[in-house]
Amino acid sequence: MAASPSASAKPFGGPLIRALDRGGVVFVLIVAAIGILVPLLNLLVPPSSPLHVPTYIVALWGKYACYALLALSIDLIWGYCGILSLGHGAFFSLGGYAMGMYLMRQIGPRGVYADPVLPDFMVFLNWKELPFFWWGFQSFPYALLMVLLVPGVLAFVFGWLAFRSRVTGVYLSIITQAMTFALMLAFFRNDFGFGGNNGLTDFKDILGFNVQAQGTRAALFALSCLALILGFVVCRWVVTSKFGKVLVAVRDAESRTRFLGYRVESYKLFVFVLSACMAGVAGALYVPQVGIINPSEFAPANSIEAVIWVAVGGRGTLTGAVLGAVLVNYAKTSFTSGMLAPYWLFLLGALFVLVTLLLPRGIVGTWRYWAAQQRERRAAQAAPMDHVPAPAPRPAE
Amino acid sequence: MEMKTTSALLYIDGVSVSFDGFRALNNLSFVIAPGEMRAIIGPNGAGKTTMMDIVTGKTRPDTGEVLFDGGAHDLTGLDEAEIAELGIGRKFQKPTVFDMHTVEDNVRLALKSDRRALAGLFWRDSAAERERVDSVLTTIRLSGVRGRLAGSLSHGQKQWLEIGMLLAQEPQLLLVDEPVAGMTDVETHETAELLKEINRTRTVVVVEHDMTFVRELGVKVTCLHEGAVLAEGSIDQVSANARVVEVYLGR
Numbered sequence: 326m327a328a329s330p331s332a333s334a335k336p337f338g339g340p341l342i343r344a345l346d347r348g349g350v351v352f353v354l355i356v357a358a359i360g361i362l363v364p365l366l367n368l369l370v371p372p373s374s375p376l377h378v379p380t381y382i383v384a385l386w387g388k389y390a391c392y393a394l395l396a397l398s399i400d401l402i403w404g405y406c407g408i409l410s411l412g413h414g415a416f417f418s419l420g421g422y423a424m425g426m427y428l429m430r431q432i433g434p435r436g437v438y439a440d441p442v443l444p445d446f447m448v449f450l451n452w453k454e455l456p457f458f459w460w461g462f463q464s465f466p467y468a469l470l471m472v473l474l475v476p477g478v479l480a481f482v483f484g485w486l487a488f489r490s491r492v493t494g495v496y497l498s499i500i501t502q503a504m505t506f507a508l509m510l511a512f513f514r515n516d517f518g519f520g521g522n523n524g525l526t527d528f529k530d531i532l533g534f535n536v537q538a539q540g541t542r543a544a545l546f547a548l549s550c551l552a553l554i555l556g557f558v559v560c561r562w563v564v565t566s567k568f569g570k571v572l573v574a575v576r577d578a579e580s581r582t583r584f585l586g587y588r589v590e591s592y593k594l595f596v597f598v599l600s601a602c603m604a605g606v607a608g609a610l611y612v613p614q615v616g617i618i619n620p621s622e623f624a625p626a627n628s629i630e631a632v633i634w635v636a637v638g639g640r641g642t643l644t645g646a647v648l649g650a651v652l653v654n655y656a657k658t659s660f661t662s663g664m665l666a667p668y669w670l671f672l673l674g675a676l677f678v679l680v681t682l683l684l685p686r687g688i689v690g691t692w693r694y695w696a697a698q699q700r701e702r703r704a705a706q707a708a709p710m711d712h713v714p715a716p717a718p719r720p721a722e
Numbered sequence: 723m724e725m726k727t728t729s730a731l732l733y734i735d736g737v738s739v740s741f742d743g744f745r746a747l748n749n750l751s752f753v754i755a756p757g758e759m760r761a762i763i764g765p766n767g768a769g770k771t772t773m774m775d776i777v778t779g780k781t782r783p784d785t786g787e788v789l790f791d792g793g794a795h796d797l798t799g800l801d802e803a804e805i806a807e808l809g810i811g812r813k814f815q816k817p818t819v820f821d822m823h824t825v826e827d828n829v830r831l832a833l834k835s836d837r838r839a840l841a842g843l844f845w846r847d848s849a850a851e852r853e854r855v856d857s858v859l860t861t862i863r864l865s866g867v868r869g870r871l872a873g874s875l876s877h878g879q880k881q882w883l884e885i886g887m888l889l890a891q892e893p894q895l896l897l898v899d900e901p902v903a904g905m906t907d908v909e910t911h912e913t914a915e916l917l918k919e920i921n922r923t924r925t926v927v928v929v930e931h932d933m934t935f936v937r938e939l940g941v942k943v944t945c946l947h948e949g950a951v952l953a954e955g956s957i958d959q960v961s962a963n964a965r966v967v968e969v970y971l972g973r
Contacts, residue, residue, distance in 0.1 A: 563843065566842060566843050566844075566845055567830075567831075567841075567842040567843075567845035568839060568842030568843045568845070569842075570823060570827055570830075570831055570842075571831065571839075571842055573820065573822055573823065574820045574823065574831055577820050577821055577822055578818050578819070578820055578821075580780075580802075580818075581814070581818045581819070581820070582831075583802040583803055583806070584778060584802055584806055584811075584812045585806060585831065585832050585837075585887070585891060586803050586806030586807045586837045586891065587803060587837050588803045588837065588838075588839075589803075591838070591839045592839050592842075595839045
């Protein structure tokens with residue numbers, strides 16, 4: 326057989342190396358550089374120096390890194406498999422609550438009521454002993470396990486029911502929205518056992534380090550960048566595998582995929598659970614950096630906002646999701662700290678409408694499309710008659 | 723249930739199905755022998771596509787039996803993926819390929835292989851697979867465009883790519899729904915040749931409107947009308963049948 330005419334015809338490539346193409350390596354290097362440089366410039370450079378990065382910036386950008394990881398998890402299912410979840414904030418918040426519960430247990434007798442076991446809000450509610458679902462959270466490894474397990478199991482049960490019944494499109498989006506709304510209402514209740522509308526806060530330390538300390542914040546920032554890199558590599562590994570090709574096939578022609586013999590619901594379920602676990606990790610890293618988790622994190626608007634980040638950056642690109650999350654949140658920080666604050670939501674809505682109408686591929690998607698067209702044009706100029714074998718002519722005989 | 727002993731590859735007996743009171747299939751029965759090529763014709767709404775939906779597991783019949791492979795499998799209890807894995811491939815009326823994948827990847831995804839999700843994650847390229855992809859691409863004459871996105875192909879090329887994907891599945895039975903719709907005369911002729919070539923090794927059922935094409939295939943014809951078999955035989959016999967003429971021309 327003749328050699329493939331173009332690089333894009335090289336189908337699935339080698340095992341792990343295939344996950345990181347040139348763009349992927351550049352992305353990883355940039356995030357790694359930020360993850361190392363920012364903490365160093367914060368800790369080692371004296372505040373008087375112009376190179377010094379203030380601690381509030383470290384905390385702020387640490388938050389962005391967590392949002393970026395959440396955006397990646399949404400892009401994995403939406404951009405590659407066509408599952409538009411409008412409730413991904415639920416998985417993020419559950420991961421956050423799991424971490425928050427660990428942090429609450431670490432307060433110990435330093436709380437206002439000085440109870441060695443019960444968090445303050447339980448003492449306030451006159452509870453005598455720790456409910457069973459709080460057991461074990463004094464252990465960090467257990468809390469980490471729950472960060473993955475709770476969102477993962479919820480996603481599994483939800484996805485199993487939804488995908489098996491072949492709920493797709495806008496109906497699926499609506500029930501994901503209902504899921505996060507229901508969780509929000511539940512977590513708002515005091516007797517649900519997670520601190521009601523105050524949520525979990527007043528954290529003291531994590532693994533023995535003061536959560537407020539400059540060093541801890543720098544370390545959390547670096548860890549958030551590391552998690553973002555790992556999340557990116559996992560997503561790339563998934564989408565560049567044959568599994569990933571099947572996801573795109575499901576996105577573009579679900580019934581064709583079924584008639585080829587693929588069990589579509591298993592593929593969707595796997596990727597949905599993976600995505601929920603990633604969102605959970607993002608939430609767990611978010612909570613110690615912002616110092617609070619409360620039920621408003623479950624608000625449907627948060628989940629929708631996260632979808633907008635992905636749309637702005639470009640769905641189905643991964644790097645675009647990260648870029649979108651950082652850009653939109655940077656804009657949000659800038660606007661909401663000035664006199665334009667009351668108009669932020671209008672601006673966000675307008676942004677979504679404009680991107681959908683004018684830039685449906687998002688920033689990175691448009692860039693890639695444009696670059697591909699340039700390449701094609703150049704190729705066409707280099708070999709004018711070479712790639713027009715339209716209805717392939719049959720051999721002469 | 724007790725299994726019928728039949729030598730047929732596909733055995734459809736007394737199948738009826740209604741949608742909101744409309745009887746799409748009405749006690750439909752026919753058999754396809756192994757290695758046969760059969761053309762199914764009939765006016766709009768005769769139940770041709772519904773029949774394919776039943777065989778491929780998209781629709782469940784209200785009553786009746788659908789047996790595959792000499793009565794070894796009852797298809798009415800299986801879903802699309804299970805039926806595809808048994809060896810029944812289906813081409814849709816409207817060409818349905820994966821637009822955002824290359825031609826080559828379309829064929830590769832269709833290749834008979836382990837369909838489980840985990841197998842897909844740890845999949846590795848192999849020379850044997852590449853060879854199979856190459857051979858399918860040669861058969862459907864799309865080797866020259868293997869690197870192009872399927873979405874950029876012409877209508878006729880997409881039809882062929884979809885037939886190629888069916889071949890890659892290595893099915894025993896191919897169900898082909900209107901393969902020449904929207905094709906030029908030359909493409910239609912070539913498609914007939916292609917299907918005959920495929921029929922050397924596989925059983926093929928073709929649903930088609932285009933009478934010239936059916937005549938060119940030169941195979942046994944089953945004419946459906948209002949969800950049941952109206953006539954069966956050679957194309958000359960069927961088109962001479964008074965009832966068929968009446969149905970087609972409308973009295």
